Amino acid sequence: MFSERTISLVKATVPLLQSQGEAITSHFYRLMFTNHPEVKAFFNEAHQASGTQARALAGAVLAYAAHIDRLEALAGALPRIIQKHAALGVLPEHYPVVGRCLLQAIREVLGEVATDEILAAWAEAYQALADLLIAAEEEVYRANEQQPGGWRGQRRFRVARREAESELILSLYLEPEDGAALLAFTPGQYLTLVLDIDGETVRRNYSLSDAPGKPWYRISVKREEGGRVSNWLHAHAQAGTVLDVLPPCGDFVLKPVPAEGRPLVLVTGGVGITPAMSMLEAAAPTGRSIRFIHAARHGGVHAFRERVDALAAAHANVEALYVYDTPRDSDRPHATGFVTQELLAQALPADRDVDFYFLGPKPFMQAMYANGVTLGVPAQQIHYEFFGPLEDLKAAA
Structure with a gap:
């Protein structure tokens, strides 16, 4: 794929990327947003402000450089990148913008070390990756x-109704304005909304929180403190509001049940419950053994409790367990505190042969990943969606 010289030059930059990678990617984002403000809509400001986006990109660039001679080692990471790009509507014309800004950032951060020969090697490496992603995204x-009910680009949906699921989470039921069929999705996938807020275009992903096959898509949005888009939706997305929506995407999905059967364990914290609700709604009627464990601060912010209780009452294969860390006097959780390793050990079968899905805030996910590994759940049966460098998730294990 690459000449030996290109591989040698790119791999030679690995030590520099280890020490300067985040400086390069932080500078890259500043350059790109200054020179090409039209691409800002594809990025989450909160992730930019926290630095997670720069750290995640730095990790990806480093991994690419370190494995430039054996790219098959990175194959597992590509589906998530491809799905994320497709969800946002990334197009071929965006790649040259990224490439120019990345090479400029490498030159300006590394200085004289970034020779013309090294930059040419990185330009070749970047273009090869860009070509691969463009083809896969297409x-x-x-x-x-x-597909039946499918579409490309933006499609207009009307808010059919809105329902409060907790003090913080609002569900919006979206129906296509054209009245045509809906594209089927896999539980765990998400939609991207394209909104105009104060004259600026923004894009946000929201998990689909209902089962496939309904005449609507349902998303459930947590009102985040200072969250520009979530607060706008809570305040302005009323019945009749029309929203531009991109097709369902995402690879954090409910996998097919193996022929021999396997219990399903869904462990969520806070708004991480939303994709798990889609999974639960789809799996409950199948008879598959399901443990649904949800952690919340208290009953006031616990979304979907009545619905989960109803599913457990209607399906003997579903067992729910709720954990509150600061319960109110009127709350009745099954346990207080946190989802500990001991609690999970009691919920898992002795052979640990389960499909273990978890989603929630970063500290919650770090703990669940560490617990799953420590308790012996097979690595290929641990499923999650995590924004940021995977090292941040796996450090606890």
């Missing part, structure tokens, strides 16, 4: 467009 766009 496959996703084409598949979404050609």
Whole structure:
């Protein structure tokens, strides 16, 4: 794929990327947003402000450089990148912008070390990756467009109704304005909303929180303190509001049940419950053994409790367990405190042969990953969606 010289030059930059990678990617984002403000809509300001986006990109660039001679080692990471790009509507014309800004950032941060020869090698390496991603993303766009109810790009949906799920989480039921069919999705996938807020275009992903096959898409949005988009939706997305929506995407999905059967364990914290609700709604009627464990601060912010209780009452294969860390006097959780390793050990079968899904705030996910590994859940049966460098998730284990 690459010449030996290109591989040698790119791999030679690995030590520099280890020490300067985050400085390069932070500078890259500043350059790109200054020179190409039109691409800002594809990025979450909160992730930019916290630095997680720069750290995640630095890790990805380092991994690419370190494995430039054996890119098959990175194959597992590509589906998530492809799905994220397709969800946001990334197009071929965006890649040259990124490439120019990345090379400029490398030159300006590394200085004289970034020779013309090294930059040429990185330009070749970047273009090869860009070509791969462009082709793969086009496959996703084409598949979404050609399936029944499918579409490409933005489609207008009307808010049919809104329902409060807790003190913080609001569900919006979205129906296509054209009245045509809906594209099927896999539980765990998400939609991207394209909104105009104060004259600026923003894009946000929200998990689909209902089962497939309904005449609507349901998303459930937590009102985040200082959250520009979540607060706008809570305040302005009323019945009749029209929103621009991109097709369902995402690879954090409910996997097919193996022929021999396998219990399903869904462990969520806070708003991480939303994709798990879609998974639960779809799996409950199948008879598959399901443990649904949800952690919340207290009953006031616990979304979907009545619905989960109803599913457990209707399906003997579903067992729910709720953990509150600061319960109110009127609350009745099954346990107080946190989802500990001991609690999980009691919920898992002795052979640990389960499909273990978890989603929630970063500290929660770090703990669940460490617990799953320590308790012996097979690595290929641990499923999660995590924004940021995976090292941040796995450090606790």
